[in-house]
Amino acid sequence: MAKDTYLKKVLGEERFNHIKASKVLMVGAGGIGCELIKNLMLTGFGEIHIVDLDTITLSNLNRQFLFRQKDINKSKAMILVKAVEKFNYFDCKLIPHHGNIMNTELFPISWWSSFDYIYNALDNVEARTYVNSIALFLKKPLMESGTTGFQGQVLPIYPYQSECFDCIPKDTPTTYPVCTIRSTPSKPVHCITWAKEFLFMQLFDEVQILSPEKLAEQRKILESETTDKKEIDNLMNETNELNDLRKLTSSTIEEFMDNLVNKIFVKDIEKLIRIDSLWKYRKQPVPLDYATYNSELSSMVKSTSSDVLHNETKVWSILENLYVLYQASKSLIDRIQSGEKFISFDKDDDDTLNFVVSASNLRSSIFGIDVMSKFDIKQIAGNIIPAIATTNAIISGFSDLQSLNYFKSYELSNQDANTVFVSMKPNRFVARATLASPNPQCASCSLSSRGIMSLSSLDGTLQELIDNIKEFYKYEDISLILGKNKLIYDFDFEDNVDRSLNSLGFKSGETLLVQDDNDELENLELYIIIGEEFKLPELTLRAKKVFKEETDAEDDEPIEEGVVDDIIEVEPPIKKQKV
Template sequence: MKNAYLKRVLGEECLNRVQSSRVLMVGAGGLGCELLKDLVLCGYGEIHIVDLDTITLSNLNRQFLFRKTDIDKSKSLTVAKAVEAFNYLGARLVPLHGNIMDTKQFPLEWWQQFDYIYNALDNIEARSYVNSMCLLLKTPFMESGTEGYNGHVSPILPYNSACFDCQTHVPPKTYPVCTIRSTPSLPVHCITWAKEFLFYQLFDEQESSSFTDADAIAKETDNDAEIENLAQEANELAELRAKIKHSDKFFVELVNKIYKVDIERLLSIETLWQTRRPPTPLEWDLEALQRLETAGAFELSDTKVWSVDENLRALYFSSANIQRRLQKEEFISFDKDDDDTMTFVAAASNLRSHVFHIEAKSRFDIKEIAGNIIPAIATTNAFISGFASAIGTRYFQNNASLHILNTSVAPKNAIVSAPIPPPNPHCSSCSARRELLYVSKHDFESLTLQWLVDKLTPLYNEDISIQVGESKLIYDVDFDDYLSVKLSQVPDLKVILVQDDANRLQNLVLYLVIGEETRFPSVDLQAKPVKEDSDDDDKINGDDIELVEGGAADGDSSDVEIVEPVTKKQHIG
């Protein structure tokens, strides 16, 4: 029997549940490739795979289910075909190419079909969205992620364990426009300038940009000379862009402008350099240009930090190649896997670093930063996906209580497990009560907002406020303009946030579903906890399983018994 080994490991009843289940895997990248392999070999009956990306050359070193011939193909469609070679247990694979946050492609009804969800995502926004859908539908899910040698898995049981939003997640760092364009002090400032400002202004499709937006700049500085200089820089780049296709002096004008003229103008704004080391304009002459023009083909190491001359050569040849391409192409967008665009950005940023006395970086390091690449190691992905799959299958064991741990991996081969923490009482996501509100098509056209207010007010037994969309108020005790308006005519009436004015009971989030009948959910609201003044308000006790340098983390690493998870409900009423 093909599943004899699984039956011995999981038990016959658990295996039957796994085989009859329908699960969703979100993300088909480095972690997703490993995870899908594990899910298929664990015997899941039906696996849906969602990813919005296509395969690039830089994916191939760690996303083992892809080949060079797969470049530019959909990750989700390709990964589903790749695992068929070892789909011995006959899992039904349903690949879908799209953004998991697209409510038209993935409506609420689509989410309701899954018994369990596995996250293999690499961005906070999508992870938080999946978290919110699982909270709404009471669907358990496995959150996992890796970064270099570090990784974690966190089983999440809605309202019985901490959710994804219970902890603070650091968003991608952004930098002030004036720092990027006038006073850089770090390599990342120069890389951002080269990619987001210089390359974009010269070669990419022209749209509005925060780096040239006068209002955004005015909010950052009140230095009139700096504001005027930034505007002049942008205007001169626009003039240079207009010459690209027919100018044989583009490179000379470019280098002279951005590394000499622009820098000399910045130096004239003395207030910028009162507490900073001033930049040094790049000095070069016609002899240097002649050397570049007569130099033949060359190769530069990706991992070596180039000299000033090597950066000039790289900038010269990459800009010449881009010039030739623009004879046929209307515009060229930056792509980390495009040799011309990546080399241009690397050389341009390193030369700017030289001018501002900042450490230069190798092309490899610059590619990681400019391409927003999260360091990934195939072995870490394999470890973490194995933990995610193994722990996830335990949800299907027929126990009144579950023994589930967070697990994580860190440098020096330490694997640490810890009890999954309880919900954070101050979490904006799981501290609110989330329910589905079913309204029939007829009632949606005939009932007014007054009906909804009459239903909600007794739950709080005091004055309430109702918001929709992006915090748009549609009702409170001093604002009743919409009370007589039909539900179908109330703007943005899809996700409804209800709060009591006394802030005594938990918030209620209702998701409106137009169906065959009207059913108001049965709701028992809990009192909000009193928030103490503490620096740790946004933290929770316990951690994901993480790899921790030097050995195990503090705390009990044995299994822990927790209460049975909330039963998944598709209809409430």
């Protein structure tokens, strides 16, 4: 019996052939990606492209079953394809790409348009939003998926027919007032934020030298939070002083450590105490008595057998935290001195993590806040989302399963696919819901149209382009925004009209947002490519929707628990490509 006999039987001959002839894209080769690639290959797809910018780390191995210890630090996309080649029973063409999916030079729109279906297997909102926007530009079906711990969700997206990724509002990450972080912490997370976002950043990461304007801006932010001039002055000075400390990264570890501890855990705290107003209703911090630990610390440093660093679930003592701070600083300045220009915080980079853990614990103890174990701090500092093989296996099964409908008809409308939720809730392992219509207030799909604009050259003037757009879509008056937020034209800003598109920053892969200044037509977002002739996308623009302020919508009806909330895995920090 041929290997595909069963597949033909289950899928039906017609759909089987469609799938065989299809070319699909899988974005992400991590937890879900490893599982999904296997499913897609065994479903019989003819060609699969795999994109991931990441490299393999040890903590991936508990679930990403295609990777082994020997693959650590290698490209996920490359290793994934290598690992599955020997199981390629249906002769699928597999093409890996090691790169950032948002890179328009590596992945131009023409490349995107060659796919029949896009599967997201991502772990961050930024990339998800980007792929979603491409799907909207090209009207490509997209399967969104995500897991966190025992929970997961898949969401099929049929652009303009069903809810898109941006139709669902996202939680904004919690932020803390600068003053809480810098002068008056009261919870462990405040100290962790201080150690990671402020101290570590100032000492080791790439920081811009602040211009006077930036400094004035910073002061303004502080003034909006407090009226205490003394506190503001103190905070502004601290930043300058840390810049001096940064220079010490080229000295010896002893010199660095003494200066660091004496400044941030002694002198800075003493300065804070002198601002009386802060402590009227709060307990004063107690500066670290560094001298009492000095001799013990140096003997601990000398004895090579200390295993403090290996005990991640124990809460370290002050001395142990000092020791960890010493060892972490030593490694970090060694790295700086041997040529690393700057070091960014990374939860998987133990030197950076140890520095942040010990520094935040020392600060906590000064302020009478609970000291935590490295394991627990890592979760907060690294925004760690629990992840296991089982949930990923279930979710990628659904991801493939729910996409099958599309390969029967190749139509975006009338899809009876479902969004599926998986959880540990007793009685409800798997729940599904019919796809919702696009959110009428979604800025991405309901309030704007999208298309691809081909420019034959970038030498023409902005005025020519404006005339063309106005005529083609029957706009009265428009404003233009290039890229994320660069306003280049509106009714009382005509300075640019005679400039060439090239000089304004038009280029292939950039987007141009067209807004109707008379508020009659909806927004239009154009993806710019350079082609043989000038061409605007054929679109019928819808009338602009106006929404009344909603006043009483809030406590209308309770949302059924677990049906529409909080499922997509979010990992806020922007990923930097590792080479």
